[in-house]
Amino acid sequence: MKSILDNKRNDVLSLLNSGHTVAKIVRRVRVSKATKLTIENKRCCVQKIAKDGLGNAIQAKEELSHSLKINVSADTVRRTLKNYGLGALPEVKKPDISDDNAKERLLWCKDRIDWTLDNWKRVIFTDELRKTRKHGGGRIMIWREISYSRIGWLCKIEGNLNSKLYKSITDDDLEQCIDEMSQKLKLRRDQVIL
Template sequence: MCVKKSELSLEERAKIVGLYKQSLPKLSMRAIAAFTGYGVSTVFRTIDRFKKTNSLQNLPRSGRPTFITESDRRYLKLCALRNRRKTLDVLTEDFNLGRKNPISKSVVNRSLHSWGIIGRVACRKPLLSARNVRKRLLFAKEHVKWSKKKWGKVLFTDESKFDLFGSNRRMYVRRMANERFVNSCLTPTMKHGGGNIMIWGGICTKGVTRLKRIEGIMNKKVYHSILVHRAIPEGKKLLGKGFVYQEDNDPKHSSHFCRNYLAKKEKCGDLVRMIWPPQSPDLNPIESMWDYVDVRLRKNERTSKDQMWHNIQRTWNEVPKKVLRKYIFSMKNRCKAVIRAKGGHTSY
């Protein structure tokens, strides 16, 4: 009866190889196995290794044998995908319940990485209902074949808030190891951003509208005033009568007071209102424009709201037309991205 062992010693391997080399006539693998009491496969592997390496030593190994099986790896993958918000600590604790030999967080992490599952900060995107998804998909399918000429007739509008201190973006600095809390290496913060400026603006391929600084709370009356004195006159000046006016579905935009005014203007041929899908900032190229302005603003020190307002206006008015066209002509790709996502979120 064969004796089962995890690994043969060098003396035992030498005994097997010696029988193979010195026996006359040559003994078969089965005969050597019967004589030594080891399995035929063990004898074969020992002799085969000696033939290839002329050594009785083990071949170099990649490292310590893994603690988990392929089945364990699949189970870890399943647990991670069932609840994507579970932390590494919780995944490891759940997996080790009832196990005789618990594994570490590093083993769990490496196993998930081998499946391409990596912990990342979740993207912030608007909540989409089934109705929102259908409307986004319908809009994308209706506009994906629009030509550049058609997109060139659209005035894209929106409001944006600029904080005096702080930013949602990460700020990188170059510093030495012991300079983490040096003033020049810090991003100053204040509660509620230390104050902010709310701004309305519009863009098209021909240029930008004048910005409107919004004082106090922006309600339907303030927005109506912007429509009367800024949005429609600026749109007609840049694009001519009958331009396409885009706005999102913010409550102040969709109020009867403002919609009735736009309907009246549309009836007399001043503009054509674009029906915009809800929860779709990723479709609006002006969002990229606000980011463009914010990146350049951060190069200047912000000491007061008035100074920041001055810098915003200067940056806004200096935007090259090629940048405007790049953002606006990306509408085709934005629509394609929505169609690929079946109305869901995109990378824009």
């Protein structure tokens, strides 16, 4: 059991004698019951997660009960980890890409692995994005081009994107980007890669 200072002990005793509840005394004096984990046990718990690769508090709890013969709850382990600056992270969001599309992208990247900065300066990337607001908030679809020389304007797409609409967007905005890029980088229009 951890020891407390004499003046705190005297404060606790006087508050108990005057009829205060334990909860009020704990809040007022800032003294709580002893924890199950010692400092060494807490360090061991943190090490099991950080270095030994245990995935979560439940696994750490089981490991502590097995190796140190200490029976603690998963919440105790979580609090300990939080006090040491460790906590749960949200799952990393990955783009929803099919296996065939992933292989195609990898081949595309491998073909260009030896490209220089001058080669990449000639490339224009285009992308469209659809965002839907939940609970009837509606949806919006946008298109944009990105190149070395600029990030293009956002184009709001009304309705569904079909080949006719895509061509009208590229005719307006992409042509302007190609012109600006070829002037800035002193390239011919046919040297720009889409």
